[in-house]
Amino acid sequence: MSVEDEVGNQALWLDSPRAGLRVGPAPRPRPGRGEVLVQVRALALNPVDAVPGLARRFVYPWLRYPAVLGTDVAGEVVEVGAGVGDLRAGDRVVGLATGQERFRNSTAHGAFQHLVVLAAAVTTPIPAAMAFTDAVVLPLGAATAAAGLFQDDQLGLALPTASAAGRGEDVLVWGASTSVGTNATQLARAAGYRVLATASPRNHDLVRSLGAAEVFDYRDAAVVHEVVRALRGRHLAGTLAIGAGSLPRTIAVARRAGGTGRIASAHPTPITAARRVAVRPLGVHVSAVWGGAPAQNEVGPAVFARFLPAALAEGRYRPAPPADVVGHGLAAVPAALRRLRAGVSARKLVVTL
Ligand SMILES: NC(=O)c1ccc[n+]([C@@H]2O[C@H](COP(=O)([O-])OP(=O)(O)OC[C@H]3O[C@@H](n4cnc5c(N)ncnc54)[C@H](OP(=O)(O)O)[C@@H]3O)[C@@H](O)[C@H]2O)c1
Known part of the structure; x- marks a missing residue:
């Protein structure tokens, strides 16, 4: 029975x-x-x-x-x-x-x-x-990360594959020890991007083990400066902003580092919409992520049905956190x-x- x-x-x-x-x-x-x-x-x-x-x-x-x-x-x-x-x-x-x-x-x-x-x-x-x-x-963390990274109305990045070549472009994952962030770090790496990340120091090893090239402490007063320095001579393809206070800091990074100026916020607050309008003339584009969206668009099957099964079976992707x-x-x-x-x-x- x-x-x-x-x-x-x-x-x-x-x-x-x-x-x-x-x-x-x-x-x-x-x-x-x-x-x-x-x-x-x-x-x-x-x-x-x-x-x-x-x-x-x-x-x-x-x-x-x-x-x-x-x-x-x-x-x-x-x-x-x-x-x-x-x-x-x-x-x-x-x-x-x-x-x-x-x-x-x-x-x-x-x-x-x-x-x-x-x-x-x-x-x-x-x-x-x-x-x-x-x-x-995995599910909501991976879906939210995938929505933010890959949807055309968010960062619009290339999808992950089994053997993506390095693209010579960077993605910033702010709040990389979160469920959304641990998945975003792995998905962006699997799509061929170099990942810069922030997390508390106790989680830096975990975030590095998931593929981040450099990890910074988001509580460090100099964190924006440090991230901008790590981006010197690089192209910032997009930023995923996760966690309270992530949006003002990632906007500061985007303004100083250049690149696409695109930020997908998984932590929209009531003032996100006002901030989005205010930073548009500065070349920074903020969008609000909705983790359920991939259930209705191409990103869902691309990640859940086509990328993850083999990536999990071959140990290229780790359920995290x-x-x-x-x-x-x-x-x-x-x-x-x-x-x-x-x-x-x-x-x-x-x-x-
Ligand atoms: N828009 C959507 O559809 C959607 C979907 C899912 C989640 N979210 C939102 O995304 C956020 C993360 O959710 P989650 O489930 O991934 O969280 P989670 O795993 O429960 O988050 C725990 C982590 O949050 C980190 N954290 C706490 N404050 C932070 C800050 N100010 N900046 C950066 N990291 C911080 C902590 O990192 P350390 O211990 O390293 O400090 C901790 O590891 C939440 O705000 C959640 O509401 C939105």
């Missing part, structure tokens, strides 16, 4: 913006065209999952309630919808759950449940030797979210199911 027959489906429900999360029965979803149904074995938590109560209305104003939150899952395919060529029942996969996306707005596609529907375009088979708990750190398994079962998620709110450093909080 399979696990879903034993337990039926259970979800972690959010009944209203002000309500607490509760575990309860959920329908067994069916995969539509281009989708797979996945038995979830591990899920990972992201800052957006930990947004408190009413603030969620600012991030997902369209979200219908009751809702099933969450974006990152790993597990086994149990059913394959029409039009899916590359995935089969029994495949071990990791994928981006899109239940909260405006175009979806569906509880069947939310990560925090035992049986979830994933779009094949943002689902990646994982090697037999890779644990679900290791793989599950490393997983910290903090509980088991949907009921463990609320405590894990409280822990995430307290802050993490180069770690992804993971719950097994």
